[in-house]
Amino acid sequence: MIGIGIIGLGTVGTGTYRILTEHAALIRKKTGLDLGVVRIAEIDPRNIKGKGIDRKVITSDAMELIRDERVNIVAELIGGMNPASDFIKAALSLKKQVVTANKALLAEKGDELFALARKTGCDIGFEASVCGGIPVIRAIRDGLVGNEFTYILGILNGTSNYILSRMTDEGISFGEALKNAQQEGYAEKDPTFDVEGIDAAHKLSILVRLAFSSPVTMNNITTHGISSIDPVDIGFARDFGYKIKLLAIAKKSASGIEARVEPAMIPLNHPMSSVNGVYNAVYIVGDRVGPNLFYGRGAGGEPTGSAVVSDIVDMAKRISHKIAAPAPGLIVSGKYREAKSSPVPYYLRVMAKDMPGVLSKISGILADYKISISAVTQQGRKLSGHVPVVMVTHDATEDGLKKAKQEIDGSSFTKGQSVHIRIEEGNS
Numbered sequence: 001m002i003g004i005g006i007i008g009l010g011t012v013g014t015g016t017y018r019i020l021t022e023h024a025a026l027i028r029k030k031t032g033l034d035l036g037v038v039r040i041a042e043i044d045p046r047n048i049k050g051k052g053i054d055r056k057v058i059t060s061d062a063m064e065l066i067r068d069e070r071v072n073i074v075a076e077l078i079g080g081m082n083p084a085s086d087f088i089k090a091a092l093s094l095k096k097q098v099v100t101a102n103k104a105l106l107a108e109k110g111d112e113l114f115a116l117a118r119k120t121g122c123d124i125g126f127e128a129s130v131c132g133g134i135p136v137i138r139a140i141r142d143g144l145v146g147n148e149f150t151y152i153l154g155i156l157n158g159t160s161n162y163i164l165s166r167m168t169d170e171g172i173s174f175g176e177a178l179k180n181a182q183q184e185g186y187a188e189k190d191p192t193f194d195v196e197g198i199d200a201a202h203k204l205s206i207l208v209r210l211a212f213s214s215p216v217t218m219n220n221i222t223t224h225g226i227s228s229i230d231p232v233d234i235g236f237a238r239d240f241g242y243k244i245k246l247l248a249i250a251k252k253s254a255s256g257i258e259a260r261v262e263p264a265m266i267p268l269n270h271p272m273s274s275v276n277g278v279y280n281a282v283y284i285v286g287d288r289v290g291p292n293l294f295y296g297r298g299a300g301g302e303p304t305g306s307a308v309v310s311d312i313v314d315m316a317k318r319i320s321h322k323i324a325a326p327a328p329g330l331i332v333s334g335k336y337r338e339a340k341s342s343p344v345p346y347y348l349r350v351m352a353k354d355m356p357g358v359l360s361k362i363s364g365i366l367a368d369y370k371i372s373i374s375a376v377t378q379q380g381r382k383l384s385g386h387v388p389v390v391m392v393t394h395d396a397t398e399d400g401l402k403k404a405k406q407e408i409d410g411s412s413f414t415k416g417q418s419v420h421i422r423i424e425e426g427n428s
């Protein structure tokens, strides 16, 4: 039997435990492997109660689990930086295989952990770190290995996608949608990581390393969240044929890599615009295979547990056939080459004075920055005498667009700050 130790019996730990125990016979039938959860480390008694777990299996000391000779594979499922990092290092030092769902830790300390794994001849499985149950890591690493990748588009954060979906469907504000998401258990009490794009950027850094073989760090990823999205712009986006999504975008070209996470508009007829609620998706373009789309549940105990189990089975196969661990997948050599932001169309909403000649003044400023308009609409009269002038530009640089916007906002014929949102046509 291959012994599994699970550190952390929260949502993902419990999902993993359930799959390994309830599907033990199924896994044996499919793989010939006999897997057993021999140890579980958990400090909170509330997480243990009512799950029918043999008390002898439980310990409150994760190091005891790691040292247990029956444990061949350690699943670190507590999240956060420390002590998760210490547990992984201790397990690797004792030549145990490690599986983790901890994207934040991998994004911040992946180099160090994978270097240790390489030194001790072990592996760190991280299928569960990106998009929960969607087997996108294995797809990029194995199924699509014969491809050079040029473009990744991801909806990598279920919480933000749920909030934006409700804002879109019900016309409610960000604050209200967040409150609903918290009440329904989809958003944390402190939602910063999810709604400010940090969680999605952690996941994008893992995808970029794998797909582009480039040592991207969080500092290389331009990151903006969804907290300032106004439902009014969601409505105008629909009128122009777009939906607003928190998109993780990575492009590789001769000039380098551009990686960003930000709310952006995607055409309504693009498959990514149908990814709603807590679902995640990755759209990735390989030079030989063309576009591939992966869709599924990006969070939750059993979907994420499903990915953890896939890594455990992979490692168990290697252990039972005495096959050495492959070179850890997130270590990439070379230098990261950051490309300038590529020109894209932008959505721009200006609150303008309702008087003759304003449109030509706005388009004049945009023209000074070589930005031309492809569509414009002026909707509804406001009591204050200011009306939203809403437009879509042709391809423009981010720098040019921001400068033009600053000049427009500083003029006497506008009020407050204009809003600009990137448009990602999704066919690069």
Ligand code: HSE
Binding pocket: 131, 132, 156, 157, 158, 159, 160, 194, 199, 298, 299, 300
């Ligand atoms: N908090 C994440 C999300 C799930 O909302 O997608 C775990 O990665």
